[in-house]
Amino acid sequence: MQLVLLHVVIACGILLLGTGTAAQECASRANYTVRTQDELNTLTRNCTEIVGELGLVDWSGSLTLPNITRVGTITLYSGDVSSVDLPELEYFGGNLLLTDQPSLSKVILPKLEYIEGLYLDLVGDSPELYFPRLTNASSIHLRGNFSTQSFDSLRVVEKLLDICNGFSCSFYSRMDTSTSMSLSFPALERVGGFKVGGNVTTLSTPEVTTITCNNDECDWAALHLKLYGSSPIAVDFPKLSAMEGNFYIRGDIDSISLPALRDYTHEFIAVPYEPLNITLPVETGHKFLFSGNVSEINLPNLKSFSRIHVNSDLKIDCDEFWDDIKRTSGPLNESNRTEYFQCSVGMSVTYSGVLRVGSAVAVALLGMVVVGLV
Numbered sequence: 001m002q003l004v005l006l007h008v009v010i011a012c013g014i015l016l017l018g019t020g021t022a023a024q025e026c027a028s029r030a031n032y033t034v035r036t037q038d039e040l041n042t043l044t045r046n047c048t049e050i051v052g053e054l055g056l057v058d059w060s061g062s063l064t065l066p067n068i069t070r071v072g073t074i075t076l077y078s079g080d081v082s083s084v085d086l087p088e089l090e091y092f093g094g095n096l097l098l099t100d101q102p103s104l105s106k107v108i109l110p111k112l113e114y115i116e117g118l119y120l121d122l123v124g125d126s127p128e129l130y131f132p133r134l135t136n137a138s139s140i141h142l143r144g145n146f147s148t149q150s151f152d153s154l155r156v157v158e159k160l161l162d163i164c165n166g167f168s169c170s171f172y173s174r175m176d177t178s179t180s181m182s183l184s185f186p187a188l189e190r191v192g193g194f195k196v197g198g199n200v201t202t203l204s205t206p207e208v209t210t211i212t213c214n215n216d217e218c219d220w221a222a223l224h225l226k227l228y229g230s231s232p233i234a235v236d237f238p239k240l241s242a243m244e245g246n247f248y249i250r251g252d253i254d255s256i257s258l259p260a261l262r263d264y265t266h267e268f269i270a271v272p273y274e275p276l277n278i279t280l281p282v283e284t285g286h287k288f289l290f291s292g293n294v295s296e297i298n299l300p301n302l303k304s305f306s307r308i309h310v311n312s313d314l315k316i317d318c319d320e321f322w323d324d325i326k327r328t329s330g331p332l333n334e335s336n337r338t339e340y341f342q343c344s345v346g347m348s349v350t351y352s353g354v355l356r357v358g359s360a361v362a363v364a365l366l367g368m369v370v371v372g373l374v
């Protein structure tokens with residue numbers, strides 16, 4: 001009897017502590033549905049954790065959860081969210097999916113460290129997006145008129161990190177944008193797939209070592225960069241040494257630096273719009289396609305490869321390139337050379353006829369490259 005009483009006293013004590021250090025679940029139920037901020041305030045008055053799902057029905061306007069530190073997930077069932085402000089939230093177990101909101105212009109998550117999936121289409125001239133402590137996520141998909149965006153603490157994105165500031169972020173054409181983005185990922189080490197598209201002025205990825213591309217969200221290209229700036233930008237992945245998936249880069253590129261990528265068994269496609277001297281220290285390669293304004297190619301360590309295609313808009317010396325390849329890779333069979341080496345100068349359009357690539361996906365992609373060029 002005494003023991004039971006003691007338990008009750010302890011339980012009351014914890015409740016009375018209110019928003020103290022101990023996490024307080026919001027009620028016995030796991031899931032809630034609310035329609036207004038007032039309802040939400042009542043629900044969360046004495047607690048800090050929503051264990052299950054917070055469902056929003058007929059929601060209108062801003063959403064805030066002043067004291068909640070952990071939430072299972074938040075699902076918008078109907079309505080229109082204009083801003084999200086979760087000042088204390090550290091852990092978000094599910095997906096925050098707000099991609100079809102006509103007025104969503106602000107998402108503030110100052111203490112968020114983990115989220116499963118963050119899918120946001122932000123509107124307006126200068127959307128606000130703030131998650132300085134986000135360290136680890138499964139997927140991040142961002143669309144909007146971004147300018148400077150820093151992912152200060154982000155270390156791991158398991159599946160896909162995808163950010164684009166184009167009006168349309170489709171595969172094909174040069175993108176129209178209304179802002180230029182400066183993107184910084186100072187802590188990012190590992191990512192499933194990495195896509196950046198739009199008008200980009202800087203891209204900083206000093207710590208990325210691994211691109212895994214081992215999940216359903218990573219599609220044809222593991223590293224997919226479509227960069228259209230006011231001036232060509234440097235693409236520098238100083239520590240990238242392991243990459244499972246294709247590399248596809250297109251646009252206004254000033255330089256490509258991949259000093260740590262030595263063994264690379266996937267396709268490498270570069271289509272620079274501005275004259276570009278490409279030097280890659282790769283030793284073991286697979287398929288290479290260089291198109292657009294390629295002024296020079298150096299693969300000084302290449303020992304093995306299965307195919308190299310060059311089709312430059314600029315004059316490059318194909319014979320010299322072939323001699324360089326032969327010098328590093330050892331004897332190559334001259335009589336069937338066109339099966340694995342093709343180099344031409346001039347109209348990129350001739351590609352579709354020249355290329356005979358094994359996989360259907362690659363054929364489709366190369367088709368797109370050609371379309372993108374003309």
Ligand SMILES: *[C@@H]1O[C@H](CO)[C@@H](O)[C@H](O)[C@H]1NC(C)=O
Nearest residue numbers: 018019041044045046066067
């Ligand atoms: C949040 O916590 C503060 C301080 O404990 C309290 O005054 C306020 O009413 C709480 N707000 C909500 C919406 O629960």
Ligand SMILES: *[C@@H]1O[C@H](CO)[C@@H](O)[C@H](O)[C@H]1NC(C)=O
Nearest residue numbers: 015016041042043044045046
């Ligand atoms: C919050 O705590 C106050 C004071 O203990 C209590 O009166 C109120 O009913 C509680 N609200 C909820 C939603 O639990």
Ligand SMILES: *[C@@H]1O[C@H](CO)[C@@H](O)[C@H](O)[C@H]1NC(C)=O
Nearest residue numbers: 029030031052053073075094
């Ligand atoms: C709570 O919602 C989740 C989906 O977010 C669902 O899987 C779960 O079954 C729900 N739990 C209850 C008790 O309704």
Ligand SMILES: *[C@@H]1O[C@H](CO)[C@@H](O)[C@H](O)[C@H]1NC(C)=O
Nearest residue numbers: 122123124125143144145178
């Ligand atoms: C980006 O800004 C432009 C120019 O103000 C505007 O027309 C466009 O709708 C904005 N994009 C979005 C997604 O709101």
Ligand SMILES: *[C@@H]1O[C@H](CO)[C@@H](O)[C@H](O)[C@H]1NC(C)=O
Nearest residue numbers: 091114115135136137155156
């Ligand atoms: C990322 O966070 C999840 C959930 O907290 C955790 O299970 C996982 O181990 C973390 N991964 C890394 C690399 O920190």
Ligand SMILES: *[C@@H]1O[C@H](CO)[C@@H](O)[C@H](O)[C@H]1NC(C)=O
Nearest residue numbers: 177178179180199228229230
């Ligand atoms: C990129 O943005 C800058 C600044 O907003 C602008 O000057 C430039 O023309 C844009 N470039 C492209 C290709 O849209």
Ligand SMILES: *[C@@H]1O[C@H](CO)[C@@H](O)[C@H](O)[C@H]1NC(C)=O
Nearest residue numbers: 272273274291292293313373
């Ligand atoms: C290469 O540069 C020329 C001249 O600036 C330009 O006309 C052409 O469109 C560029 N090629 C690509 C693929 O951007």
Ligand SMILES: *[C@@H]1O[C@H](CO)[C@@H](O)[C@H](O)[C@H]1NC(C)=O
Nearest residue numbers: 276277278279295296297298
């Ligand atoms: C291209 O880059 C390589 C390696 O950095 C360099 O040796 C070569 O001189 C460059 N070519 C031109 C034309 O600048």
Ligand SMILES: *[C@@H]1O[C@H](CO)[C@@H](O)[C@H](O)[C@H]1NC(C)=O
Nearest residue numbers: 331332333334336337339340
């Ligand atoms: C073509 O050349 C490559 C490289 O020398 C060789 O491995 C391959 O067997 C050749 N193909 C034919 C049909 O001889």
Ligand SMILES: *[C@@H]1O[C@H](CO)[C@@H](O)[C@H](O)[C@H]1NC(C)=O
Nearest residue numbers: 331332333334335336337339
């Ligand atoms: C080179 O390629 C030709 C044509 O495919 C083939 O007949 C020949 O056996 C090859 N020679 C070597 C050494 O692989």
